[in-house]
Amino acid sequence: MNADERDLSGTDAHHLSSTATCYSSLEDCPRRVKVEQPAKALLAKGKDFTKAALAKKDWKSDGSADIYCRCRTLPFVVSHAQAWDDAIGDHLRVIFKQWNDEDRPAIGEADPGNPDRTKWYPTNAYHTFWTTESIDTIRQHFPAKYESLKRELGLDKKRARMQSWAYQRLLREISLHSARSGALDSDQLAWSLALVTRDPTCYQTKLSEQDLMRHAFDCLFSTQEPTGTWRHYAPLFHYRDSGNAYCYIFETFSWLLKQCFRPGADFIRALLKKHFSHLVNLWKYAVGTTTTVEENRSVVWSSGHRVNKADPESWATASVFAYAHALRRLVGLWARDAALKSLNWRTISPSAEDARKKVSKFSKTWSRSNVETSELLCSMFIHPIPETAPDDRLEPDDQPIEENRPRSAILFGPPGTGKTSIVRAIAASIGWDYVELRPSHFVAEGLPKVQQTADVIFSRLMELDHTVVLFDEVDELVRERDIEPDQFGRFLTTSMLPRLAELWKAQKIMYFVATNHIEYFDRAVTRSQRFDAILYIGPPSFETKKKELVSLLLRDYKLAVEFEAALTREKIEASLPQADIAAIENAPGKQEQDWLKAQPLSDGPALSKFALLRYDELAELASEIAPKLHRTKVITSEILEDALKRVKDSKSRTLGEYYRFASDTKYERYDMSKTAAWLVEVEEGLSIASLPDTVKKCGKHHVVSVPVGSKPTIEIPGVTTEFLPEARVRLRGLPKAPG
Numbered sequence: 095m096n097a098d099e100r101d102l103s104g105t106d107a108h109h110l111s112s113t114a115t116c117y118s119s120l121e122d123c124p125r126r127v128k129v130e131q132p133a134k135a136l137l138a139k140g141k142d143f144t145k146a147a148l149a150k151k152d153w154k155s156d157g158s159a160d161i162y163c164r165c166r167t168l169p170f171v172v173s174h175a176q177a178w179d180d181a182i183g184d185h186l187r188v189i190f191k192q193w194n195d196e197d198r199p200a201i202g203e204a205d206p207g208n209p210d211r212t213k214w215y216p217t218n219a220y221h222t223f224w225t226t227e228s229i230d231t232i233r234q235h236f237p238a239k240y241e242s243l244k245r246e247l248g249l250d251k252k253r254a255r256m257q258s259w260a261y262q263r264l265l266r267e268i269s270l271h272s273a274r275s276g277a278l279d280s281d282q283l284a285w286s287l288a289l290v291t292r293d294p295t296c297y298q299t300k301l302s303e304q305d306l307m308r309h310a311f312d313c314l315f316s317t318q319e320p321t322g323t324w325r326h327y328a329p330l331f332h333y334r335d336s337g338n339a340y341c342y343i344f345e346t347f348s349w350l351l352k353q354c355f356r357p358g359a360d361f362i363r364a365l366l367k368k369h370f371s372h373l374v375n376l377w378k379y380a381v382g383t384t385t386t387v388e389e390n391r392s393v394v395w396s397s398g399h400r401v402n403k404a405d406p407e408s409w410a411t412a413s414v415f416a417y418a419h420a421l422r423r424l425v426g427l428w429a430r431d432a433a434l435k436s437l438n439w440r441t442i443s444p445s446a447e448d449a450r451k452k453v454s455k456f457s458k459t460w461s462r463s464n465v466e467t468s469e470l471l472c473s474m475f476i477h478p479i480p481e482t483a484p485d486d487r488l489e490p491d492d493q494p495i496e497e498n499r500p501r502s503a504i505l506f507g508p509p510g511t512g513k514t515s516i517v518r519a520i521a522a523s524i525g526w527d528y529v530e531l532r533p534s535h536f537v538a539e540g541l542p543k544v545q546q547t548a549d550v551i552f553s554r555l556m557e558l559d560h561t562v563v564l565f566d567e568v569d570e571l572v573r574e575r576d577i578e579p580d581q582f583g584r585f586l587t588t589s590m591l592p593r594l595a596e597l598w599k600a601q602k603i604m605y606f607v608a609t610n611h612i613e614y615f616d617r618a619v620t621r622s623q624r625f626d627a628i629l630y631i632g633p634p635s636f637e638t639k640k641k642e643l644v645s646l647l648l649r650d651y652k653l654a655v656e657f658e659a660a661l662t663r664e665k666i667e668a669s670l671p672q673a674d675i676a677a678i679e680n681a682p683g684k685q686e687q688d689w690l691k692a693q694p695l696s697d698g699p700a701l702s703k704f705a706l707l708r709y710d711e712l713a714e715l716a717s718e719i720a721p722k723l724h725r726t727k728v729i730t731s732e733i734l735e736d737a738l739k740r741v742k743d744s745k746s747r748t749l750g751e752y753y754r755f756a757s758d759t760k761y762e763r764y765d766m767s768k769t770a771a772w773l774v775e776v777e778e779g780l781s782i783a784s785l786p787d788t789v790k791k792c793g794k795h796h797v798v799s800v801p802v803g804s805k806p807t808i809e810i811p812g813v814t815t816e817f818l819p820e821a822r823v824r825l826r827g828l829p830k831a832p833g
Contacts, residue, residue, distance in 0.1 A: 110147055111155050111163050112409035114170035115345070117143065119412035122348075122419035124491040144174040148181045158334045161203050164189050165224035172231045178239050182232065189225055190247055200259040201225045203331035215331050219263055219285030220341055222256050223349070226289060229253050260289035264310060271313035279327040280317045281341040283310065288350045294358035304361055311365060315372045322379030342397045345413040347376060351420035354427075355488040367428055373421055380414050426490030426557075433554040434561075437529045442522040449522035450476065454820050456512030456519070459632040460705055462759055465803050466819075467629055471516065473770035473821035474500040474627065474802060475604060479524040480793025487560045493601035494560055500626035500768045500802060501604045502594070506612035506761065507631040508751060510708045513608035514566055516631065520604070521562035529555075529563045536568065552593035559602040566608045594624045612761045627764035627802070632755065633706050636663035642709065643729075646716040653720060655727045661734065669701040671752055678753045691750025694743070701731060703738040706747065706755055715741055764802050771797035772806045775824040785825075786810065798823070 117140045147153075148171060155163040164185045172182055192204040192214065200217035201224075208214075229249055233240040244250055267283035269275075287310055290296065297303040318324060329338035351373075354363045366373070384393050385406050394406035395414045444452065453476065457468035478499045495501045505513040514530075521528035531551065539547050555563060597605055609615070612628070634642070640657055647653040674690070681687035695703070707715060718737035719729060774789050774796040776782060782796070786808065789798050798806040806823055808815055814826040 109155075109408075110150070110153055111166040112407070112412075113143055113147075114167045115409040115416075116412040117174075118170050119348075119416040119419075122416050124489055125493070140170075140174050141176065144171050144176075147171050148175065148179045151181075153185060156333050156335060159203060159331050159339065160206060161189055161192070161201065161221060162331060162339070165201065165221055165228055168228040169224070169231045172228065172235055175235070178236050182236075183239070183243055186228065186232070186243065186247065189228075190252065193252065195255065199255045200263075201256070217259070218328075218330060219260060219282045219289055220330055222260060223285050223289050226253060226256055226292065257289065257293070260286050264290055264306075268306070268310050268313055271316065272309075278317070280314055280324050281327045281346060283314050284346045284350050285341070287311070287314065288346075288353055291350075291353040291359065291362055292356065294356055294362070297361060298358055304365075307362065308365055311369060315369050318372055318375065321382075322375035322377075338399070340399055342399070342410060342413055343376070344380065344395075344410070344417040347373075348413060348416035348420045351417070351424055354424060355420075357488075363424065363427060366424065370425075370428075373424075377418070377421060380417070422491070423489060427488065429557040430490050430559060433557040434527060434529070436554055437551070438531060438535065440518070440528045440530055442518055442528045444519065444522045446481065446523050446525060449519040450820065452519035453516055453523060455638075456516045457631065458635045458638045459507070459511065459630065460635050460755075461630055461632055461762075463630070463762060467631065468819065469821045470627065470629060470764060470770075470803065471520065473772055473800075474503070474764075474768075475520050476523050477771040477773045477795075477797050477821060478769075478792065478799075479526075481795070482525045482560060482793075490557075490559050492559060495601045495604070497601065498767075498769050500765070500770065501601065502598055502606065502625045503627040503629055504607045504609060504612065504615065504625050505629055505631045506609045506758065508633070508706070508754065509610055510710065511631050511633055512709070513631045514564065517562060517564040517606045517608065520606075524562075526604075527558070527561040529558070529561055530566055531563065531568075532566050533568055548590065548593070552597070555593075555597060555603070555605075556600065561603045563597075563603055563605040564608060565605065567610060568607065591624060598623050612758065626768055628761055629764070630759050630762045632758075633708055636666060636705075639704065639707065639712065642712050643716055643719075646713060647720060647723075650713075650716065651720040653723055653727065655723060655729055658728050658730045661729065661731050665731065666701060666704050669699045670705070670756060671695060671699045671702065671749065672756075674749050675753050675756050678749065679757070691748060691753060693749045695747070695749060695752065697739060700739045701735045702752065703741065703743075703747075704734060706751055707741070711741060766801045766803055768802050769799045770802045770804075770821070771799050773820075773822045774798055774808075775818070775822055777824065777826045780825070780827075784810065 147167065153163045153167065154160055168182065168185055175182070188206050189201060191206040192198055192201065198217055200219075201221040202215045202217040203221065204211075204214035229252075232243065240249070263282060264286035267278060267280075267286060270278035271280070271283060287307075291307070297307055324343050326340045329340055331339050333339055351366070353359060354366060380395070383395060383398075385396065386392070387394055387406070393411075395410045396404050396406050397410040397413075398404065442449075450472070453471055454468045457466075457471050459467055461467055478496065479494065482494075505516065507513060518528055518530075535551060536544050536547055594605070597603060607625075633639075644655055644657075647655050674693075678687055678690045681690055715737055718740045719733060722733045722737065723729075771792065774785070776785070776796070785796065788806075788808065789796050798808060800806045805817060808823065808825065810825070812827055816824040816826060818824055
């Protein structure tokens with residue numbers, strides 16, 4: 095920034111449009127960049143600039159351009175104003191003094207104090223775009239004041255009329271460009287396109303409009319010069335002291351590209367991919383026209399508009415900066431889309447609420463951990479993430495996962511217990527994309543090329559964000575292809591560990607490994623900064639099975655039954671084949687251990703089968719129990735045990751499964767140095783304002799952070815804390831805010 099272009103001097107504001115351009119370009123940075131110095135300090139001054147600008151009555155640019163200065167500065171000032179200032183409405187009234195619905199239904203540079211319209215500049219798409227931006231910003235930030243101005247100035251009608259004018263101007267420029275007319279103006283074509291594409295609903299589903307947009311962009315890029323830039327066209331206005339003012343190509347294209355990031359603008363984003371080389375050539379032109387400030391080695395630019403002053407300009411530098419970020423975002427979105435299409439991207443349909451219920455259902459397992467698995471999954475992977483929709487994810491370099499939050503886990507347990515369903519449901523519950531990778535993806539080019547294939551897969555995964563990735567049963571590489579477990583361990587260590595660490599550090603996606611064989615994973619694979627948790631997903635819990643079985647008997651057999659009081663979880667676990675489990679544990683060699691694991695369960699401990707049954711086996715169990723209940727409506731241990739003997743064992747239901755059931759939980763762990771989030775529910779009618787600082791807003795909900803595996807402590811006088819399933823805490827009796 096030049097010495098004569100400082101944004102603030104005491105309480106006065108200078109160079110309003112230049113300063114607004116500079117500040118708004120800083121806001122184009124992804125959040126992870128914005129928080130670093132010196133950008134953070136500069137952004138903090140934006141509020142001071144806004145106050146000073148609103149206090150300044152006469153808005154001009156270099157003593158000229160009353161309309162340009164107002165329409166270009168207002169969007170930033172309005173969006174950063176802490177409260178409504180009547181000066182905002184006054185500036186809008188000045189802009190619309192030139193309006194005439196018949197012969198001037200758009201905006202151009204016009205001296206509001208000079209009634210001689212022959213001295214006014216013609217209407218143009220640049221001024222009209224920024225006036226539209228000003229109107230929309232007022233409506234967004236001050237809706238009540240907008241309603242008042244709408245009635246006074248007829249804003250809705252004027253905005254619609256400007257859009258119609260922009261469409262007509264677009265058609266005119268397309269015709270002139272198609273005819274290669276000497277009267278064409280690519281600046282006006284670009285800004286007309288920016289105006290028309292502000293509303294994606296105009297072209298989303300209309301093939302004719304899409305063809306028009308396609309041809310318009312073809313016309314625009316047809317006039318790009320070999321150097322990568324465009325020539326000057328008609329001036330927008332005249333500066334009193336320095337001559338004509340033209341559209342600056344980098345401001346033009348930064349704002350044209352920004353229309354691609356509006357919700358629903360997928361078509362325009364895809365359309366511009368065809369013109370990627372043109373956009374890169376424009377960037378090459380920027381690189382070739384840099385100036386370096388010797389004082390601090392800063393890279394800066396000059397617009398070249400002022401023949402009498404070629405010094406670097408802050409607003410020109412900001413415009414190039416904004417273009418660079420717009421191009422970065424666009425390329426990032428293209429890369430994300432291409433990566434998703436090349437991977438096994440699945441559409442997840444359940445609503446967030448239904449998905450959370452599914453996570454809860456499948457994670458209520460028969461576990462002997464002190465912390466419920468559903469509580470861990472919800473607090474680690476669901477509650478810390480604000481609710482997002484696809485249209486909220488148009489910044490590919492955002493890091494949606496906070497640095498100290500978990501983002502990975504190994505889910506292990508026997509087949510059919512819902513590991514895959516849990517991960518899919520986590521993706522649906524937070525509204526993220528879902529990618530599922532299986533062994534076949536890693537050996538698609540043959541086993542000898544598994545390392546190279548892994549390189550390709552992980553390079554694509556690094557392009558993703560807001561995505562949940564499941565590596566589903568990659569250990570099946572061992573069993574299906576006769577690979578030794580230690581060879582598989584080497585594959586994990588050499589091929590996956592470094593790449594998993596990169597994914598973890600990026601803070602952009604969550605990833606899970608679902609496995610039936612946790613014993614194949616060595617300690618190097620399962621330590622922190624690769625996986626934040628190793629969680630056992632076993633068969634449904636005792637209470638879950640009881641409830642489901644009672645429901646099935648009532649629904650399918652019209653039998654209202656209950657379990658006898660003596661039939662408890664403890665009784666089921668006591669019936670496990672402990673001697674056989676001990677024999678497997680103490681077997682002298684692997685061969686003997688494998689032989690013992692392959693043996694079937696004897697009839698003696700048949701009651702223990704209930705512990706290992708999956709959801710899909712309960713219907714068969716109900717069919718075996720129902721005939722035994724003609725005299726009694728109570729499921730006794732004898733009835734259950736007899737029915738369990740008749741249930742057909744799955745192929746894998748051997749002593750090895752009982753051994754795993756008894757011993758696998760020793761692998762379970764989670765990193766308590768990471769923070770999880772409990773969802774805070776407040777009793778209806780009570781005040782959110784009285785919550786302590788430890789309770790934070792997270793999207794539409796409130797959370798309190800605790801170490802993983804812990805319960806929160808919220809101490810408020812007169813408030814009762816109630817812990818609910820799925821890592822929720824309800825506050826009752828919260829006092830109302832004063833007044």
